Amino acid sequence: GDSVTQMEGPVTLSEEAFLTINCTYTATGYPSLFWYVQYPGEGLQLLLKATKADDKGSNKGFEATYRKETTSFHLEKGSVQVSDSAVYFCAITANTGNQFYFGTGTSLTVIP
């Protein structure tokens, strides 16, 4: 079945460091790929998405590219800020389906 494997955390970085959170997926067909972010005490918010191969999603300085050949959707940011401290979830959904499959989440803490 469809599934998502996400880099385990927690991750601790200094402010202005480079961030990569790895995400790979297993799916039949051509899924859409998402990154959601969860700030402390809140629900999940969409960070970015990509719906076809080679698409790049971007938002708030974060980027991820849909790599069909490696079934990956790694999240990157060139210079993290303290306000980026949150839990990040990779997710996929089949183009004809209702169900999202989420990774286990990666906790990021950015220290000044």
Place this chain on the structure above:
Amino acid sequence: DAGITQSPRYKITETGRQVTLMCHQTWSHSYMFWYRQDLGHGLRLIYYSAAADITDKGEVPDGYVVSRSKTENFPLTLESATRSQTSVYFCASSVSAGGQETQYFGPGTRLLVL
């Protein structure tokens, strides 16, 4: 501007009791979802609904009941709560079921079953 709300935000109950978690959305989205979030598992789908009076099971439906008599409401009931149902529960909604559709999440309900 309410979006999607959940109540209560925090709930403590005892094993065997019935508990209902409420979810309300103001966007008139067709689809609504219930997830539970547990350490090491991420989010897992419990039930979803495509429209009023249409519901279907997700990955982990056992022990839960849902209903959707109105488009805007999607309550989740634990008929006889168990300790394994201690979790954070998130409600979500989306315009349609297409794979490209974004799901919008509520703030969550933290449930502790003693």
